[in-house]
Amino acid sequence: MTAAxxxxxxxxxxxxxxxxxxxxxxxxxxxxxMYIGGTGSDxxxxxxxxxxxxxxDEAAAGHCEKIDVFLHRDGSMEVxxxxxxxxxxxxxxxxVSALEVVLTELHAGGKFGGxxxxxxxxxxxxxxxxxxxxxxxxxxxxxxxxxxxxxCFQDRVAGQYNSNGKFRASHTLAKPKKTKKTGSRIRxxxxxxxxxxxxxxxFDLVCERVARTxxxxxxxxxxxxxxxxxxxxxxxxxVSRGGLSDLxxxxxxxxxxxxxxxxxxxxxxEEKVPVDGKMTIVERECTVEVAFRWxxxxxxxxxxxxxxxxxxxxxxxxxxLERAMTRAVNDVLLAGSKKLAKLAKAGNDRASKDDVxxxxxAGLKVTFPEPQFRGQTKxxxxxxxxxxxxxxIVKQSLSDWFDGSGKKTHINAVREKIxxxxxNRVASKEVLDAKRKxxxxxxxxxxxxxxxxxxxxxxxxxxxxxxxxxxxPAKAGRDAxxxxxxxxxxxxxxxxxxxxxxxxxxxxxxALITAIGAGSGKDFKIEEARYGRIIILCDADVDGSHIxxxxxxxxxxxxxxLLEQGRVFAALPPLYSSKWRGETYxxxxxxxxxxxxxxxxxxxxxxxxxxGLGEMDVDELAETTLNPETRILKCLTMDDAxxxxxxxxxxxxxxxxxxxxxxxxxxxxxxxxxxxxxxx
Numbered sequence: 012m013t014a015a016x017x018x019x020x021x022x023x024x025x026x027x028x029x030x031x032x033x034x035x036x037x038x039x040x041x042x043x044x045m046y047i048g049g050t051g052s053d054x055x056x057x058x059x060x061x062x063x064x065x066x067x068d069e070a071a072a073g074h075c076e077k078i079d080v081f082l083h084r085d086g087s088m089e090v091x092x093x094x095x096x097x098x099x100x101x102x103x104x105x106x107v108s109a110l111e112v113v114l115t116e117l118h119a120g121g122k123f124g125g126x127x128x129x130x131x132x133x134x135x136x137x138x139x140x141x142x143x144x145x146x147x148x149x150x151x152x153x154x155x156x157x158x159x160x161x162x163c164f165q166d167r168v169a170g171q172y173n174s175n176g177k178f179r180a181s182h183t184l185a186k187p188k189k190t191k192k193t194g195s196r197i198r199x200x201x202x203x204x205x206x207x208x209x210x211x212x213x214f215d216l217v218c219e220r221v222a223r224t225x226x227x228x229x230x231x232x233x234x235x236x237x238x239x240x241x242x243x244x245x246x247x248x249x250v251s252r253g254g255l256s257d258l259x260x261x262x263x264x265x266x267x268x269x270x271x272x273x274x275x276x277x278x279x280x281e282e283k284v285p286v287d288g289k290m291t292i293v294e295r296e297c298t299v300e301v302a303f304r305w306x307x308x309x310x311x312x313x314x315x316x317x318x319x320x321x322x323x324x325x326x327x328x329x330x331x332l333e334r335a336m337t338r339a340v341n342d343v344l345l346a347g348s349k350k351l352a353k354l355a356k357a358g359n360d361r362a363s364k365d366d367v368x369x370x371x372x373a374g375l376k377v378t379f380p381e382p383q384f385r386g387q388t389k390x391x392x393x394x395x396x397x398x399x400x401x402x403x404i405v406k407q408s409l410s411d412w413f414d415g416s417g418k419k420t421h422i423n424a425v426r427e428k429i430x431x432x433x434x435n436r437v438a439s440k441e442v443l444d445a446k447r448k449x450x451x452x453x454x455x456x457x458x459x460x461x462x463x464x465x466x467x468x469x470x471x472x473x474x475x476x477x478x479x480x481x482x483x484p485a486k487a488g489r490d491a492x493x494x495x496x497x498x499x500x501x502x503x504x505x506x507x508x509x510x511x512x513x514x515x516x517x518x519x520x521x522a523l524i525t526a527i528g529a530g531s532g533k534d535f536k537i538e539e540a541r542y543g544r545i546i547i548l549c550d551a552d553v554d555g556s557h558i559x560x561x562x563x564x565x566x567x568x569x570x571x572x573l574l575e576q577g578r579v580f581a582a583l584p585p586l587y588s589s590k591w592r593g594e595t596y597x598x599x600x601x602x603x604x605x606x607x608x609x610x611x612x613x614x615x616x617x618x619x620x621x622x623g624l625g626e627m628d629v630d631e632l633a634e635t636t637l638n639p640e641t642r643i644l645k646c647l648t649m650d651d652a653x654x655x656x657x658x659x660x661x662x663x664x665x666x667x668x669x670x671x672x673x674x675x676x677x678x679x680x681x682x683x684x685x686x687x688x689x690x691x
């Protein structure tokens with residue numbers, strides 16, 4: 012089989028005839044996403060942007076003061092301007108009107124070679140033709156040279172509609188009337204076969220876009236009218252006199268921290284471009300305009316433009332601005348900051364880009380010929396040299412503002428805001444590191460003080476005891492097959508008021524989390540817990556109650572599923588014991604002791620009060636708190652945990668080191684005391 016007749020698996024012939032070339036507007040219809048970004052609402056909106064941008068270029072060049080945008084009832088859209096009007100004379104090479112060339116030829120327009128526009132938005136020159144390519148119908152009217160000139164298109168074929176609406180193909184421009192005005196009007200009906208059925212034009216987004224356009228062309232008035240059925244939108248009209256400063260003011264939703272800072276500058280750069288078929292070095296001039304301020308709060312908003320085009324995805328100009336601001340803040344504003352002195356010891360005192368931009372509202376515009384965009388939708392600037400130009404202009408001007416040209420109170424306020432952002436970021440990182448450390452606890456080695464059991468799982472137990480004195484008898488009296496002992500040798504952190512970092516740094520909390528082995532907080536996975544039950548063994552006194560509350564609070568905040576599934580218990584050790592006439596008796600309260608003493612005739616002086624679990628011998632501890640047949644366990648619930656949290660707060664008040672808290676409590680609650688009962 013020869014190469015010319017070889018077929019693929021789908022029996023599609025692949026030879027020279029299969030190589031297609033898409034000419035003119037068919038390339039747009041074949042791959043609309045390459046030109047407008049997609050066939051949904053964003054793509055449909057992009058058609059409107061192309062025509063608006065062309066009108067704005069006229070305004071930026073000083074030839075247009077008013078733009079009107081109409082959303083018609085029949086689904087069509089229209090953009091009008093009072094500029095010079097698209098040229099209508101015959102194009103020398105195409106032998107048709109320049110208006111037809113603009114609407115049918117890709118890369119045709121007045122924006123190449125620096126003639127009609129020195130710095131335009133629609134550099135690629137494909138805007139109007141793309142709109143025509145993706146429309147089922149388009150009507151263009153141009154007021155120029157004393158007449159109105161009309162050219163219509165039906166399915167991309169040029170012609171005219173007669174009085175009864177019938178279309179006739181033709182390259183001739185109609186001249187329906189005389190006029191002294193100048194300007195262009197283009198109305199188009201999007202091809203519904205191209206766009207998604209749910210694609211819509213959002214009136215509010217159109218208004219937002221044209222308002223921002225006014226900020227970059229001060230004095231330009233733009234009006235948007237929604238004539239679609241079912242819409243009750245009032246006509247929107249906007250004009251800006253202050254340019255980017257007005258933009259920053261309109262975007263500032265929170266109280267300002269500083270004045271609006273305005274920066275501008277001009278610099279030149281060189282780049283290679285094709286001229287008459289040869290790569291030639293040309294010199295460009297770039298104008299940089301910036302306006303910004305800091306406001307209270309955390310939200311930031313930076314809006315950037317290249318010539319007249321909003322660049323929603325930024326690019327080299329935005330990168331230059333961000334680098335310059337970060338460098339100026341660190342080198343000038345925060346240099347030697349006392350507030351960041353502690354962080355400086357660890358090298359954490361330099362502000363990041365996000366720190367600098369916390370609460371920053373900014374508008375950035377660069378103007379220069381033939382910008383390079385990344386993609387036809389012109390949302391990101393790619394010209395490399397612009398980054399350095401913006402960087403140098405902004406860094407020098409902002410450094411001067413920080414160094415004293417700005418108001419001192421505003422400089423100090425910005426310094427305070429950014430310093431706080433640095434401090435909060437470092438603190439947040441510590442918390443995040445603590446969370447990661449907490450999540451990994453349990454997967455590493457077990458605590459040294461843990462006396463582990465041989466078998467783990469649903470039937471195993473982790474017994475938490477106070478100190479080594481209780482740990483000794485507990486280890487000796489346990490069943491090592493399924494009972495593990497973890498002694499607490501220090502104070503458990505109060506998880507109800509401690510930070511994540513403080514909890515993880517606490518040796519006792521870390522030991523418990525590690526021993527259980529299921530992580531902590533949101534990362535706690537109860538199915539990975541090494542023990543089926545957690546049993547708290549504390550002395551039957553105030554200190555024991557305090558420790559039990561602290562443990563329960565820790566579990567409530569960081570290992571809550573254990574409580575929710577009823578897997579946390581408190582062992583109830585006896586308060587008294589008595590060996591009398593060959594029998595051993597245990598009592599859990601004074602009342603129970605007195606009742607046993609009366610019934611069994613055990614003298615009160617034969618009773619021993621336990622001061623702690625450490626005072627019990629191995630047999631006593633095993634029988635009262637370890638042996639499943641004879642011990643008493645209380646299953647702790649979520650309600651118990653909530654009460655423990657409140658109790659822990661009370662313990663801190665009554666037993667903590669803060670005397671003022673205790674004094675305030677006594678004074679507040681003094682009315683509840685029976686004064687006659689006080690021994691004073």
